[in-house]
Amino acid sequence: MSIAGPIPSQLREPPSQDTAARALRAVHRAASELRRGTPVLLRGAEGALLAAAAETVSARGLAELAAGAMAPACLLLAPVRAAAVLQRPVPQGDLRGQSQEAVALRLPPSLLDPAVLRSLADPTAERLLPAEPERVSAPGLAPAAIALAKLAKLLPALVVAPASDAAASRLDVLAVGAEQVLSYPDTAAGTLGRVAEARVPLEDAPEARIVAFRAADGGIEHLAILVGRPETALAEGRVPLARIHSECFTGDLLGSLRCDCGPQLRGAIKRMAEDPAGGVLLYLAQEGRGIGLVNKLRAYTLQDQGLDTLDANRALGYGADERNFWVAAEMLRAVGIPHVRLLTNNPDKLAGLAACGIEVAGREAHQFAANGVNDEYLATKAKRFGHLLA
Ligand SMILES: Nc1nc2c(ncn2[C@@H]2O[C@H](COP(=O)(O)OP(=O)(O)OP(=O)(O)O)[C@@H](O)[C@H]2O)c(=O)[nH]1
Numbered sequence: 001m002s003i004a005g006p007i008p009s010q011l012r013e014p015p016s017q018d019t020a021a022r023a024l025r026a027v028h029r030a031a032s033e034l035r036r037g038t039p040v041l042l043r044g045a046e047g048a049l050l051a052a053a054a055e056t057v058s059a060r061g062l063a064e065l066a067a068g069a070m071a072p073a074c075l076l077l078a079p080v081r082a083a084a085v086l087q088r089p090v091p092q093g094d095l096r097g098q099s100q101e102a103v104a105l106r107l108p109p110s111l112l113d114p115a116v117l118r119s120l121a122d123p124t125a126e127r128l129l130p131a132e133p134e135r136v137s138a139p140g141l142a143p144a145a146i147a148l149a150k151l152a153k154l155l156p157a158l159v160v161a162p163a164s165d166a167a168a169s170r171l172d173v174l175a176v177g178a179e180q181v182l183s184y185p186d187t188a189a190g191t192l193g194r195v196a197e198a199r200v201p202l203e204d205a206p207e208a209r210i211v212a213f214r215a216a217d218g219g220i221e222h223l224a225i226l227v228g229r230p231e232t233a234l235a236e237g238r239v240p241l242a243r244i245h246s247e248c249f250t251g252d253l254l255g256s257l258r259c260d261c262g263p264q265l266r267g268a269i270k271r272m273a274e275d276p277a278g279g280v281l282l283y284l285a286q287e288g289r290g291i292g293l294v295n296k297l298r299a300y301t302l303q304d305q306g307l308d309t310l311d312a313n314r315a316l317g318y319g320a321d322e323r324n325f326w327v328a329a330e331m332l333r334a335v336g337i338p339h340v341r342l343l344t345n346n347p348d349k350l351a352g353l354a355a356c357g358i359e360v361a362g363r364e365a366h367q368f369a370a371n372g373v374n375d376e377y378l379a380t381k382a383k384r385f386g387h388l389l390a
Pocket residue numbers: 244245246247248249258259261264286287288289290291296299300309313343344345346349366381387
């Protein structure tokens with residue numbers, strides 16, 4: 001989780017709103033280009049790199065990449081995925097320039113094909129391997145390339161080739177700074193603003209209001225659902241409840257039995273309505289612990305093949321939990337509730353919020369009975385994510 005990662009940009013000198021908006025726009029546009037199969041140019045102190053997502057790149061995109069390449073293209077994969085493709089363990093750091101985040105594989109001409117590239121990226125796809133890939137040194141911009149694919153909610157697998165700094169204008173591809181990509185989540189959290197709010201009586205909480213927050217990144221809005229009068233309670237010395245809920249289309253809307261999100265969502269609202277201090281539920285646009293719905297469906301396929309929820313994420317090239325709770329902390333401050341009792345079993349949420357300046361006065365367990373389908377999922381959260389029981 002990024003909470004435990006490098007120092008967030010909020011703790012460094014914050015960028016001006018104008019610089020932040022320009023950085024967010026450049027990254028958001030570049031992520032959209034990757035999603036439509038077009039290469040982009042990543043620029044950094046290490047030079048420049050043309051990059052296209054292996055999952056979406058078309059024959060035309062590969063031709064554009066070849067036209068701007070100063071050296072043969074290679075495929076960047078997360079180490080776990082590279083080990084699966086090579087069918088052997090991938091030791092870290094045994095090649096000069098290899099980063100923890102990515103392994104580079106040489107791409108002979110028979111592998112430079114959209115269908116083959118998709119199969120190399122996707123552990124749920126049919127395996128197409130006309131030639132054995134060979135490991136080479138990863139470029140210095142590899143971590144930024146992987147981060148951009150993750151922001152685009154694509155599989156973290158990219159075809160890349162070194163290019164000249166001038167390639168962007170010559171090829172008419174979008175250029176983006178590696179530093180802007182890497183600091184994007186923190187920059188976005190720093191630009192959150194309230195955009196709309198309304199009273200929305202709920203079945204389990206007649207006194208409820210929804211406040212929508214939007215960042216300057218053009219992304220999906222996050223919602224704060226205020227139950228009762230938590231701001232008043234806090235002003236009177238009672239600490240309100242809070243729940244950080246990452247969106248789950250399958251569990252929240254469809255009643256999927258694979259997870260516990262539906263009961264946790266409804267249960268949190270009900271619990272807050274019963275509490276004299278009320279509460280605030282943050283509904284965050286962080287589907288699938290931040291990997292997106294499409295990748296969560298792929299993770300489910302892998303879980304049906306025997307992996308647990310943590311190893312399925314890693315097999316896709318993602319971390320176990322890709323969320324960042326700066327957004328949650330900013331929203332709590334914005335609604336005037338920087339002091340909470342958190343409904344959770346997840347120790348990372350307690351530590352994450354505290355690290356972002358929220359005073360967590362206590363924790364209340366938020367557990368619901370297994371349903372016969374999600375038993376393994378709940379057991380994995382306790383065993384491998386260190387979830388607190390009761
Ligand atoms: N990647 C992935 N995400 C999942 C899976 N099952 C549920 N999710 C996502 O997990 C998120 C819900 O997690 P949370 O409700 O925050 O739960 P938690 O981190 O276990 O912590 P608490 O419930 O607070 O104890 C949602 O975004 C779901 O879409 C899965 O198997 N794989």
